[in-house]
Amino acid sequence: MAGELARREARAGLSFVLPVLALFALINTTPVAISFIYSLTDFTLGSKAKFVGLANYQFLATDSEFLKALIVTLKMGIGLALPGSLLAFLIALAISKGSKTGIFSTILFIPVIYPSVVSAFIWGATLKGDGLINRYLGLHNDWLNSVSTALPSLILVLLWTNIGFYIVIVLTGLRGVSPSFYEAASLDGANEWKKLRWITFPLMKPVILFVGIIATSDAMQIFTQPYLLTGGGPIESTKVLAGLIYEVLFERLQIGIASAIAVSLALISAFIAVLQYLVVRSKR
Amino acid sequence: MKNAQMRGKLVIQDIPFQRKKINIYKILNYFFLIFITGLTAVPLLWSWKAAFLPSSEIFELNLLSFNGSWTFQNFREGFASAPFMTFFLNSTLISIASTVIILISSLSAGYGFSQFRFKGKNVLFALVIVALVMPFQAIMIPLFLGTAKAGLINTHMGIILPSAVSAFGIFMMRQFLLNTPRDLIDAALIDGCSQLAVFWRIIIPLTKGPLATLAAVSFLGVWNNYLWPLMVAQEVSMYTLPVGLSLLQGTYATNYGTIFAGSLLACVPALLVFLIMRRQIINNYAISGLTQ
Numbered sequence: 001m002a003g004e005l006a007r008r009e010a011r012a013g014l015s016f017v018l019p020v021l022a023l024f025a026l027i028n029t030t031p032v033a034i035s036f037i038y039s040l041t042d043f044t045l046g047s048k049a050k051f052v053g054l055a056n057y058q059f060l061a062t063d064s065e066f067l068k069a070l071i072v073t074l075k076m077g078i079g080l081a082l083p084g085s086l087l088a089f090l091i092a093l094a095i096s097k098g099s100k101t102g103i104f105s106t107i108l109f110i111p112v113i114y115p116s117v118v119s120a121f122i123w124g125a126t127l128k129g130d131g132l133i134n135r136y137l138g139l140h141n142d143w144l145n146s147v148s149t150a151l152p153s154l155i156l157v158l159l160w161t162n163i164g165f166y167i168v169i170v171l172t173g174l175r176g177v178s179p180s181f182y183e184a185a186s187l188d189g190a191n192e193w194k195k196l197r198w199i200t201f202p203l204m205k206p207v208i209l210f211v212g213i214i215a216t217s218d219a220m221q222i223f224t225q226p227y228l229l230t231g232g233g234p235i236e237s238t239k240v241l242a243g244l245i246y247e248v249l250f251e252r253l254q255i256g257i258a259s260a261i262a263v264s265l266a267l268i269s270a271f272i273a274v275l276q277y278l279v280v281r282s283k284r
Numbered sequence: 285m286k287n288a289q290m291r292g293k294l295v296i297q298d299i300p301f302q303r304k305k306i307n308i309y310k311i312l313n314y315f316f317l318i319f320i321t322g323l324t325a326v327p328l329l330w331s332w333k334a335a336f337l338p339s340s341e342i343f344e345l346n347l348l349s350f351n352g353s354w355t356f357q358n359f360r361e362g363f364a365s366a367p368f369m370t371f372f373l374n375s376t377l378i379s380i381a382s383t384v385i386i387l388i389s390s391l392s393a394g395y396g397f398s399q400f401r402f403k404g405k406n407v408l409f410a411l412v413i414v415a416l417v418m419p420f421q422a423i424m425i426p427l428f429l430g431t432a433k434a435g436l437i438n439t440h441m442g443i444i445l446p447s448a449v450s451a452f453g454i455f456m457m458r459q460f461l462l463n464t465p466r467d468l469i470d471a472a473l474i475d476g477c478s479q480l481a482v483f484w485r486i487i488i489p490l491t492k493g494p495l496a497t498l499a500a501v502s503f504l505g506v507w508n509n510y511l512w513p514l515m516v517a518q519e520v521s522m523y524t525l526p527v528g529l530s531l532l533q534g535t536y537a538t539n540y541g542t543i544f545a546g547s548l549l550a551c552v553p554a555l556l557v558f559l560i561m562r563r564q565i566i567n568n569y570a571i572s573g574l575t576q
Contacts (some may be wrong), residue, residue, distance in 0.1 A: 006380070006401070008404070009400050010400065010401065010402035010403065011400060011402075012400060012479045013396045013397075013400025013401065013405070014396070014400075014402050015396075015400075016392045016393065016396030016400070016479075016483070017392075017393050017396035017400075017405075017408060019391075019392070019395035020389040020392050020396075020449060020454070021393065021408055021411070023389065023448065023449050024382035024393075024411065024412070024415070024449045024451075024454075025411070027423070027427060027445060027446050027448070027449060028411075028415045028418070028423055029411050029414075029415070029449070030426070031422075031423035031424075031425075031426035031427045031430070032414075032418060032422055032423055034425075034427055035422055035425055037422065038425065038426065041402060045520070046341055046499065057377050060432070088434075091317070091320055093318050094313050095317065096315050097309075097310075097313055098310065098313050098314060098317065101317060103322075104317045105566070106562055106566070107321045107324060107325055108321060108324055108338075108563075108571075109430065109558075109565075110328065110555070110558065110571070111324065111328075112325075112372075113504050113508075113555075113557075113558045113565065114328075114508070114551055114555055115507070115508040115510075115525070115526050115550050115554060116508060116526075116550055117508075117510050117525075117526035117529055117530050117550070118331070118526075118529075118547040118550050118551050120530075121331070121529070121533075121543055122327045122328070122330075122331045123327065125331075125334075125342075125343075125540055126327055126330075130343065131343070132327075132330065132343070132347075136347070147335065150420075153320050163324075164324075165569055168566055168569055168570045169569075169570055169572070172570040178342070192309070193342060200440040209481060217407075221419045221420065221421065222562070223510075223511050224510045228530055237417070241414050241421075242421055242511075245421055245424075245425075246511075249425060249428075251513075255425060255429070258425055259425050261421075262421045262425060262457050263422065263543060264421065265419055265421050266418060266421070266422035267418055269417060269418070269419045269422075270417060273417035277483070
């Protein structure tokens with residue numbers, strides 16, 4: 001009888017899970033596998049695909065275009081992660097110290113939920129040659145069209161977009177610090193700075209690191225802002241991996257190579273996810 | 285704890301260790317926050333203002349000045365000569381349809397994963413976890429070729445399909461329902477309720493809170509999405525707002541006035557959803573960051 005009950009439970013459970021998982025397999029699991037298979041072929045749109053083993057990966061390992069895009073993407077990741085995590089810590093600290101500061105985190109969060117295309121329009125108009133920034137600072141830089149400023153400008157845009165998200169994560173961490181630590185420190189005569197230096201900061205270090213990792217993984221998939229603001233230029237100084245995939249796919253129709261880049265991107269993301277998991281686990 | 289956060293009951297609060305301190309720090313603190321928030325808000329406010337100004341004044345008018353020649357001309361132009369209405373309707377249809385499917389599929393799978401024992405559950409759930417960290421680029425190429433093969437390029441269906449199932453949604457619903465006492469469901473089953481009736485009468489009402497949060501987050505994600513609709517929508521009649529606006533720059537709408545009018549149209553629904561569900565959305569982001 002117990003066996004019958006268990007069977008019935010299994011049947012009911014599967015009937016809730018399987019239809020969804022079938023759809024899920026169709027639009028997620030299977031495409032991942034196919035991406036990997038494509039990456040082992042010389043598939044180009046309009047011609048027969050041939051199995052080429054790891055040749056695409058060997059090609060990428062020495063392809064200056066891919067390596068440059070990889071470096072630009074990593075630069076973007078670091079450029080977002082370092083200032084992003086530290087700034088988020090500072091702002092979250094300020095928010096947590098004041099009273100009635102919920103309004104600040106709400107406003108700072110708006111860019112996170114803003115359509116990225118609209119953010120790109122706004123920043124395009126802000127950073128262009130006769131745009132807002134130059135007008136107000138009396139400068140004549142073409143921020144998005146010069147090799148030295150294009151990437152930092154994009155990083156600024158991404159920082160503006162994501163900082164609200166990072167702040168919220170640090171705030172959650174700050175709320176987790178037991179007040180008894182601070183009470184004990186006060187009894188021992190510690191001032192605010194000492195408490196910050198010896199309690200808050202050491203306890204928040206994993207959270208800051210965690211935010212840094214999230215920022216890096218965010219940067220890996222960035223597409224919209226470089227695509228609309230710089231088109232990867234000038235001289236490919238802002239061409240990121242996601243942009244390169246799009247270009248190889250839709251302009252050169254080289255599905256095999258594009259898939260190999262996509263799989264490499266997925267591997268980097270998986271690596272970052274493992275780091276993230278380790279940081280979260282070490283915190284507990 | 286997690287439960288309370290999921291329901292959106294835990295509010296961003298001040299942490300409790302504040303005490304009466306020399307006020308100068310407090311004041312500096314507020315100045316810092318006002319400065320940072322101002323820097324963040326200025327580009328947004330400026331773009332809202334620009335939507336109601338003739339293009340010639342957008343850059344000329346002082347940031348803080350409100351003495352412009354206010355006009356609805358940009359919107360009139362957008363609706364008359366550029367197909368703003370088509371974009372808006374496409375975006376609305378696609379976002380609402382995707383959100384509804386995400387809610388149903390996430391709740392169904394989350395319920396199955398949390399309340400039932402069956403063989404292969406862990407393997408199936410592992411697929412969901414892997415997808416949680418998979419970048420879109422890893423699936424986008426086969427997805428596009430498959431969509432093309434199925435004849436779904438340039439259709440609403442083709443745009444909706446990939447966003448119809450959310451790994452995060454399944455994960456979130458499972459986490460929430462893990463804390464639901466099994467007795468409640470067993471009691472209903474013993475009373476003669478069918479599995480579907482339990483789902484409909486108990487599980488859905490029970491998960492109203494997390495469902496609302498998931499709806500808000502999913503709507504925002506689909507509404508703001510750019511890359512996939514850019515690939516699939518190939519004619520003006522299928523463009524969503526982000527795709528349409530980005531591609532019209534230079535064809536219909538060469539001036540910034542129209543662009544910003546369209547931008548306002550694209551951000552108002554997102555802002556409304558955010559303002560209504562502010563706490564839940566922010567909390568959800570805080571947790572999703574930690575569960576990624």
